[in-house]
Amino acid sequence: MNDLPLVKAHAYGNDFLYVRERDLGDVDPVPVARRLCERHRGAGADGLIVYGPTPEGARMRLINADGSAAELSGNGLRALAAIVIRDRGNPSQVVPGAEVTVETAAGPRFLTLVARDDPRFMFRAWMGEPSDVRQETVHAAGESLLVSTFAIGNPQCVVLGELPGDDRFARIGPALERHARFPEGTNVEFAHVVAPDRRPLERVLGPELGDFIRGLHEQHGVVFHLGKKASSHMRGGVVLEGGERLEADVLVAGIGVRPATALAEQAGLRVDNGIVVDACLETATGGIFAVGDAARWPDPRGGGLVRIEHWVVAQRQGQAVARSIVGERTPFTDVPFFWSQHYDIAINYTGHAQSWDSVRVDGSVAAFDCAVTYMRGGRRLAVATISRDLESLRAEAEMEREIRKL
Numbered sequence: 001m002n003d004l005p006l007v008k009a010h011a012y013g014n015d016f017l018y019v020r021e022r023d024l025g026d027v028d029p030v031p032v033a034r035r036l037c038e039r040h041r042g043a044g045a046d047g048l049i050v051y052g053p054t055p056e057g058a059r060m061r062l063i064n065a066d067g068s069a070a071e072l073s074g075n076g077l078r079a080l081a082a083i084v085i086r087d088r089g090n091p092s093q094v095v096p097g098a099e100v101t102v103e104t105a106a107g108p109r110f111l112t113l114v115a116r117d118d119p120r121f122m123f124r125a126w127m128g129e130p131s132d133v134r135q136e137t138v139h140a141a142g143e144s145l146l147v148s149t150f151a152i153g154n155p156q157c158v159v160l161g162e163l164p165g166d167d168r169f170a171r172i173g174p175a176l177e178r179h180a181r182f183p184e185g186t187n188v189e190f191a192h193v194v195a196p197d198r199r200p201l202e203r204v205l206g207p208e209l210g211d212f213i214r215g216l217h218e219q220h221g222v223v224f225h226l227g228k229k230a231s232s233h234m235r236g237g238v239v240l241e242g243g244e245r246l247e248a249d250v251l252v253a254g255i256g257v258r259p260a261t262a263l264a265e266q267a268g269l270r271v272d273n274g275i276v277v278d279a280c281l282e283t284a285t286g287g288i289f290a291v292g293d294a295a296r297w298p299d300p301r302g303g304g305l306v307r308i309e310h311w312v313v314a315q316r317q318g319q320a321v322a323r324s325i326v327g328e329r330t331p332f333t334d335v336p337f338f339w340s341q342h343y344d345i346a347i348n349y350t351g352h353a354q355s356w357d358s359v360r361v362d363g364s365v366a367a368f369d370c371a372v373t374y375m376r377g378g379r380r381l382a383v384a385t386i387s388r389d390l391e392s393l394r395a396e397a398e399m400e401r402e403i404r405k406l
Contacts, residue, residue, distance in 0.1 A: 006036070008043060009079035016076045017045040018083060021052035030067045037065035049076050056101035057084050057111075068184070070154055071106040074127055081111040082121035106152075127152050135343055141175035146220040146343070155186035160222045164190065192246055193217075194225040194238070201340065205384055206356075208372060209347065212365045216342055259294035259307065272296065274307040279331035281321050289324070291317035299352060300333055300403045302381050306352055308336045335399045337392075348392045351382030351399055363388070371395075 007018040017036055024032070033048035035041075047070065051060045060080055062070045081100040088094055098113040100123075107128060115122040130150040138145050138157075148158040157176050164172060169190075176188045197203065199210030200217070214224060225240065230253075232239045237247040259274045269283045270276040274296030281289050281297055292314035299306040313336050320332045340347045345368055353374040363370035371391050372384045383395040 004032075006043065007083055008045065009082065011075035011079045014046045014073065014075040015044070016073070016079055017043055017048045018080065019048065019050055021050055024050055029061070029063050033063035033065065034067045047073065047076060049080060051080055051083075053084075054101070054103060056099075057081065057103075058100070059103035061105070069105075072104045072109070072127075072152075072154060074125060074152075077102055077104070077109055077127075078111065078121075078123045078125055081113075081123050081125075085113055085116075085121060130156075135341075138176065138179060138181055140179050141171040143172070145172065145176070147176070149181075149186070155182050155184065156189065157182065157186045158189045158191050160191050160193070160217070160220070189250060191252075192223045192225060192248075194228055194230055194240065194246070196227065196229050198227055200224070200226075205340075205347070205349070206359050206372070206374065208359060208361055208365055209384060213342060213347075216345065220343065257293070257309065259296075261294060264290070264294075272305070274305075276305065279333075280324050280329055281317055281332050282324065289321045291321055297332060300331070300406055301335075301399060302352060302354070302376070304354075306336075306354070308352065310336060310338050312337070333400070333403045335396050335403070337396065345386060347384055347386055348389065349382060349384045350392050350396045351380070353381035356381060 004019060005023050009016055009018065019029075019032075029048060029050050036043050037045040037048060045065065047065055048063045049060050050063070051058045058080060060077070062073055062076055064070050080102060084100050084102075085094050085098060088098075094113070094116065096113050096115055100111045100113075102109050102111065109128065110126040111123045113121065114124050130152045133148070133150040135146065135148050138147050145159055148160065150156050159172070159176070173188050176182075177185055179186075193200075197210075199207060200213045202210035205213070214226075218224070225244075225246070228240045228242070228244075230238045230251075231241045233251055234245070237245055238251055239245050261271045261275055264275045264283075265271050267285070267288070269285060269288065269290075275283065275290040275294050277283050277290050277295055277297050279298050279300070281291055281295060283290060293307070293309045295317065296305045296307040298304075313334070316334050317332055320330070320334075323330065335350060336352050337348070337350045339349065351374075353376070356374040356376050358375045360373040360375065361370055362373070365372070365386070369387045370385065371388050373380055374382045374384075380399075383392065385392045385395075
């Protein structure tokens with residue numbers, strides 16, 4: 001092969017070479033990738049992406065510079081979407097909002113053009129749900145590092161804590177990338193946490209456990225920027241309100257959720273921060289039920305309407321509605337619960353307290369052995385425990401008995 005048309009594109013510090021399937025033909029792309037991606041004697045790149053057109057965008061195959069196969073690269077994916085958009089001849093298809101679907105070894109990925117300023121493109125990409133999420137300690141470069149690992153196409157390793165200086169970064173990054181824990185290699189990221197609240201999870205767990213959670217994470221090297229919000233993002237980082245700048249290659253925004261009620265509104269159902277239902281999860285329009293994160297139903301213990309975002313509640317509500325549909329109509333009275341895992345410490349929460357006027361702590365939060373009770377008007381609404389699973393189960397049983405007496 002003498003002539004091979006190539007495109008080189010950059011995205012957030014990565015660069016890739018792109019070649020069309022039809023131009024490569026039957027040639028094995030692995031030795032081509034090794035030769036072309038070599039920094040000194042080739043074109044130089046992090047990988048070679050072989051792609052072909054599809055009606056919705058493109059399909060791709062990624063070969064790393066060393067010839068190994070990879071399911072996907074987010075930066076390579078976005079750069080390919082830019083190539084697809086650029087090659088579209090119809091100007092109406094290259095305005096913000098234009099969509100591209102790329103078929104990858106990890107499944108289809110969906111991208112939306114956010115802005116275009118030739119030769120730069122900005123995309124919003126749906127990368128799929130992460131899998132095999134873990135928090136663990138990895139020994140690398142002479143240090144014990146607490147990391148979060150997961151897979152989203154490729155393995156990812158996130159180090160939470162103070163961003164390292166150049167020398168430490170140069171030691172830790174390659175050591176983790178080639179660590180035995182990741183036999184096929186991994187991407188390595190370092191992270192800070194920015195949040196508007198004074199304490200993590202304070203709105204749900206209160207100041208006592210909020211301070212505990214913050215201290216626990218800080219002991220593991222996590223850096224918090226609390227009581228602050230991101231005002232804008234810039235190339236290479238984020239700007240906080242007040243002007244503070246944090247360097248970053250990737251920004252992850254956890255902005256919460258809102259119930260999807262558009263269809264219910266169009267159907268004329270009552271909507272108030274969710275789809276309002278009765279104790280049996282039925283709307284005011286007979287025969288129409290709502291369950292899960294979008295349903296708002298009467299709280300038999302705390303009064304008022306509640307909406308719980310937890311998959312167990314959604315599952316149990318679905319079962320309750322099924323019983324109603326077959327004629328076994330009974331109110332939904334299950335006590336909600338959730339757990340929050342922080343390293344090897346689990347916080348178990350039973351009940352529901354949107355607000356409270358007092359908190360009672362039994363035991364020692366600092367010693368990882370406590371029960372925190374949330375009260376309003378002298379009545380227990382919820383209990384959070386650490387290392388007291390039996391007490392959580394007893395609290396749930398007592399709350400269920402209280403409901404049956406109502």
